Amino acid sequence: MNYWLIKSEPEAFSIDDLKAAPGKKEHWDGIRNYQARNFIRDEMQKGDLAFFYHSNCATPGIVGICEIVSDAYPDHTQFDSNSRYFDAGSKPDNPRWLMRDIKYRRKTRRLVSLSELKEHTAPLEGFPLIRRGNRLSIMPVAPEHWEFILALEKAES
DNA sequence: GCCAACGTTGGC
DNA sequence: GCCAACGTTGGC
Numbered sequence: 001m002n003y004w005l006i007k008s009e010p011e012a013f014s015i016d017d018l019k020a021a022p023g024k025k026e027h028w029d030g031i032r033n034y035q036a037r038n039f040i041r042d043e044m045q046k047g048d049l050a051f052f053y054h055s056n057c058a059t060p061g062i063v064g065i066c067e068i069v070s071d072a073y074p075d076h077t078q079f080d081s082n083s084r085y086f087d088a089g090s091k092p093d094n095p096r097w098l099m100r101d102i103k104y105r106r107k108t109r110r111l112v113s114l115s116e117l118k119e120h121t122a123p124l125e126g127f128p129l130i131r132r133g134n135r136l137s138i139m140p141v142a143p144e145h146w147e148f149i150l151a152l153e154k155a156e157s
Numbered sequence: 158g159c160c161a162a163c164g165t166t167g168g169c
Numbered sequence: 170g171c172c173a174a175c176g177t178t179g180g181c
Contacts, residue, residue, distance in 0.1 A: 007166095007167090009167090055166085055167060055168085056166075056167050056168080057167095060167075060168070060169095114168080115168095134167095135165080135166050135167070137166085
């Protein structure tokens with residue numbers, strides 16, 4: 001059982017989109033970064049929980065929690081020449097990019113913003129999200145960091 | 158295999 | 170919209 005944080009641009013796919021999806025479930029496609037791919041392929045497990053993070057928006061931060069509900073399988077958009085995620089170098093018999101399905105669990109009681117998380121550098125030491133220049137779209141969350149952020153959510157902002 | 162150029166991410 | 174940080178590409 002591992003914890004994760006996954007980023008999504010709300011204009012492309014928000015926590016509300018996930019909640020509104022059939023079965024509150026959606027495949028999480030478009031990952032085109034090898035480090036992120038390796039997390040998906042090697043370290044994620046069905047049943048893992050993830051913070052759903054809104055990036056590239058007015059107030060970036062954690063907005064919800066979802067569950068990983070599938071094994072890794074090929075991301076079909078890599079073979080679709082009309083997709084912005086098309087990868088001509090990836091072959092169907094050896095797909096380069098993988099994805100998993102995620103399921104809505106709940107929204108957090110409030111937006112736990114990046115700026116708020118950055119106020120807690122000591123308890124969140126080592127958390128990649130608050131490291132300078134971090135661009136990973138998926139990252140592991142240490143159990144103690146997961147618990148700390150849940151406690152932060154319950155506290156008043 | 159080095160590294161400059163380029164493209165992308167994502168906070169601000 | 171700007172730009173710092175970082176990953177990838179491709180010439181050599």
